Amino acid sequence: MEILATRNDVVTAAGAELVLVLRLPDIGTHSSRDLAALADALREAAQDLVPGVSTHTVLSPTPIPLIIDLPARDVLLDGRRVLLSHSEFEILAYLVRNPRTVVSRAVLRDLGTGVREVDSRGRNVDVHVSRIRTKLQQFGSIISTVRGSGYRFDPHPAVHITELLTRRCA
Numbered sequence: 001m002e003i004l005a006t007r008n009d010v011v012t013a014a015g016a017e018l019v020l021v022l023r024l025p026d027i028g029t030h031s032s033r034d035l036a037a038l039a040d041a042l043r044e045a046a047q048d049l050v051p052g053v054s055t056h057t058v059l060s061p062t063p064i065p066l067i068i069d070l071p072a073r074d075v076l077l078d079g080r081r082v083l084l085s086h087s088e089f090e091i092l093a094y095l096v097r098n099p100r101t102v103v104s105r106a107v108l109r110d111l112g113t114g115v116r117e118v119d120s121r122g123r124n125v126d127v128h129v130s131r132i133r134t135k136l137q138q139f140g141s142i143i144s145t146v147r148g149s150g151y152r153f154d155p156h157p158a159v160h161i162t163e164l165l166t167r168r169c170a
Contacts, residue, residue: 066139068096069162082135088128095153096161104150
């Protein structure tokens with residue numbers, strides 16, 4: 001069993017949301033009774049750790065189609081690892097961390113190497129984005145081109161973003 005801890009883009013004082021995704025291995029079958037018992041145990045553990053916490057359980061019969069795991073620098077498409085170059089991952093991660101925000105080619109150009117590339121028109125960025133879209137297959141459209149401005153990440157319900165959780169003490 002693999003456990004991924006994730007958080008939403010916005011954590012407010014009014015109430016943070018924690019999403020826990022469990023991917024069960026394909027060894028045998030899991031009865032609905034076993035899965036319900038697992039969900040109950042996790043719910044009880046959450047109640048013990050954070051009294052008054054509200055929980056919601058959703059069982060998906062299929063894996064999440066696209067997982068972008070930022071801390072692990074990993075992308076999984078239908079359970080298979082997508083191999084991205086360093087620059088491709090840096091561009092994707094920057095866009096994902098800034099959803100619905102247009103990011104200029106100039107900003108993206110400096111991400112991978114830390115050195116401005118010779119091509120001042122940003123064609124290298126265009127090539128990297130094209131490769132990312134190709135590798136993401138049916139999810140390539142989560143990166144939109146904003147003509148004359150740059151690129152934007154458009155969140156999709158079938159795309160799950162995993163970010164590093166930080167624990168703060170009062």
